[in-house]
Amino acid sequence: VIMEEVDEDLKKCQPVEDFVGVADFCATEDNQLSFTTGDRLRVHDRTSPEWWWAELYGLFGYVPSSYVRPCIDEEDVDDAWQDEEYFGSYGSLKLHLEMLSDKPRTETYREVVLSNRHCLEGRVVMDLGCGTGIISLFCARLAEPAAVYAVEASPMADQTRELVTRNGCQSVVSVFKGRVEELALPGKVDVLVSEWMGNCLLFEFMVESVLLARDRWLKEGGMMWPSSAALSLVPCQAEEEYRRKIVFWEKPYGLDFSCLKSLAQKEFFSKPKFSHEMKPEDCLSAPCDVLTLDMHSLQIPDLEKLKGEFCFRVEKSGTFHGFAAWFSVQFQSLDEVGPTLELNTGPHHPLTHWKQTLLMLDSPVFLHQGDSLSGMILLHRNPVWRRHMTLSLHWTIRSTQDSEACKTGQKSFPMWR
Numbered sequence: 291v292i293m294e295e296v297d298e299d300l301k302k303c304q305p306v307e308d309f310v311g312v313a314d315f316c317a318t319e320d321n322q323l324s325f326t327t328g329d330r331l332r333v334h335d336r337t338s339p340e341w342w343w344a345e346l347y348g349l350f351g352y353v354p355s356s357y358v359r360p361c362i363d364e365e366d367v368d369d370a371w372q373d374e375e376y377f378g379s380y381g382s383l384k385l386h387l388e389m390l391s392d393k394p395r396t397e398t399y400r401e402v403v404l405s406n407r408h409c410l411e412g413r414v415v416m417d418l419g420c421g422t423g424i425i426s427l428f429c430a431r432l433a434e435p436a437a438v439y440a441v442e443a444s445p446m447a448d449q450t451r452e453l454v455t456r457n458g459c460q461s462v463v464s465v466f467k468g469r470v471e472e473l474a475l476p477g478k479v480d481v482l483v484s485e486w487m488g489n490c491l492l493f494e495f496m497v498e499s500v501l502l503a504r505d506r507w508l509k510e511g512g513m514m515w516p517s518s519a520a521l522s523l524v525p526c527q528a529e530e531e532y533r534r535k536i537v538f539w540e541k542p543y544g545l546d547f548s549c550l551k552s553l554a555q556k557e558f559f560s561k562p563k564f565s566h567e568m569k570p571e572d573c574l575s576a577p578c579d580v581l582t583l584d585m586h587s588l589q590i591p592d593l594e595k596l597k598g599e600f601c602f603r604v605e606k607s608g609t610f611h612g613f614a615a616w617f618s619v620q621f622q623s624l625d626e627v628g629p630t631l632e633l634n635t636g637p638h639h640p641l642t643h644w645k646q647t648l649l650m651l652d653s654p655v656f657l658h659q660g661d662s663l664s665g666m667i668l669l670h671r672n673p674v675w676r677r678h679m680t681l682s683l684h685w686t687i688r689s690t691q692d693s694e695a696c697k698t699g700q701k702s703f704p705m706w707r
C-alpha cells in the first residue's frame with residue numbers, strides 16, 4: 291500500500307526532469323538502459339509505476355523507478371554552471387595554447403586593435419575572459435588606451451599578471467582575478483572586448499557573462515567587440531563520417547556486425563560532433579545565417595530560446611547526411627567610416643580551432659540538384675545546466691522531380707545535457 295501512495299504522490303507532483311541513480315542497474319532487455327549510482331538520468335515518461343522511459347548521454351531505455359531518486363536537492367542546482375570544472379579547465383595551458391595557436395582567431399583580434407588604434411587613444415578597455423591576456427597586450431602595445439582592465443576568473447590570471455609585467459604593459463593593463471559578475475572595477479569602460487564564442491557560437495554560454503558585464507560596465511554609447519555574431523547552417527554530405535561510424539559494422543573482418551548499426555546510430559549521432567573539419571565541396575547548397583545577434587541590444591532572457599529559419603536550394607546532387615553549423619563574428623570600427631572586420635569559422639574560410647559542428651541525421655537522404663530544403667532551427671538553453679543547450683531542427687524537402695512528394699524530418703541534439 292505504501293509504495294502505491296508514493297507512486298501516486300510522484301505522479302501528482304511536477305515531473306522533475308532529472309533523476310539520479312541510487313544503485314547500479316544492468317539492463318537485461320535491449321530496450322532497457324543500464325546506469326550506475328550517481329548517473330543523472332533524464333526521465334521522459336513514467337510509462338508504468340515500475341518502469342520509466344529515460345535517457346542517459348543520448349541513449350534511451352527503460353529504467354526501474356525504484357533505482358532512481360528525484361534530483362532536486364540544493365547541491366545539484368548550485369552545480370548548474372559547473373564553474374569548478376569550467377574555470378579549472380582554463381587554469382591549465384592546454385586550452386590557451388589551442389586558442390593562441392589559432393592564427394585566424396588571434397590575428398583577427400590583433401587586426402581589430404591595430405585598425406582602431408587611433409580611436410583607442412585615451413580610451414578605457416575591458417578584456418573579458420582575457421586568459422593569457424593576449425588581447426590586452428595587443429591593446430597596450432599597438433594602441434595607446436588610457437587603461438585596460440583584463441578580467442580572468444581562472445588561476446591563469448596569476449600568470450597573466452606576470453606576462454603583463456614581462457611585456458612592459460603594467461602601466462596600462464591591470465589584471466582582475468575573479469568572475470566579472472563579482473568584480474568591482476575602477477569605473478566604466480568605452481570598449482568591452484571578449485573572445486567568448488563556444489562551439490555553435492553559444493555553447494558554454496559565456497555570452498551571458500558578456501551581456502551582464504555590458505549592462506554593468508559599458509558606458510552609454512560604448513562599443514562591444516564583437517559587435518555582432520551569426521550562426522550559419524548548411525546541409526552537407528559526410529561520407530567519411532558515415533562510413534567510419536555506421537557502414538563499418540556491416541562486415542568488419544568478414545563478420546556480420548550489422549545488428550550493432552542501430553546502437554552505433556544512437557551512440558555516435560545523438561549529439562553534435564564538435565571540431566568536425568568540413569571540406570567546402572561537402573556543402574550541398576550555399577550556407578545561410580540562421581541566427582544573428584546584435585551584441586549591443588541582445589538581452590540575457592533572449593538566450594533561453596533562439597529560433598531561426600532556413601531555405602536551401604540544392605546546388606549539386608548528393609547524399610544529405612546532416613547539417614554543418616558554425617559561427618562568424620563582426621567587429622564594427624570605432625569611427626563610423628572604418629571597415630567592419632569579421633572572423634568567420636565556416637568551411638570557406640581559414641580553419642580555426644573550432645572547425646565546424648556536424649549534426650548527423652538518423653538516416654541519409656539523397657537530394658537532387660534543384661531540390662529545396664527549408665525549415666527551422668531552435669536553440670533551447672538547458673533550464674538546469676546553464677552552460678548547455680539543445681539544438682532542434684525541423685525540415686521539409688521538396689523535390690523538383692515529383693512536385694507533390696515532400697519529405698519532412700526533425701531531430702534534436704542535446705549539447706550535452
Ligand SMILES: N=C(N)NC/C=C/[C@H]1O[C@@H](n2cnc3c(N)ncnc32)[C@H](O)[C@@H]1O
Pocket residue numbers: 376377380418419420421441442443444446468469470471485486487488489494496499
Ligand atoms: N572562447 C571560448 N570558447 N571560451 C571562452 C573563453 C573563456 C575564458 O574566459 C574566462 N571566463 C569565462 N567566463 C568568465 C567570467 N564570467 N568572468 C571572468 N572570466 C571568465 C575563462 O576562464 C577563460 O579563460
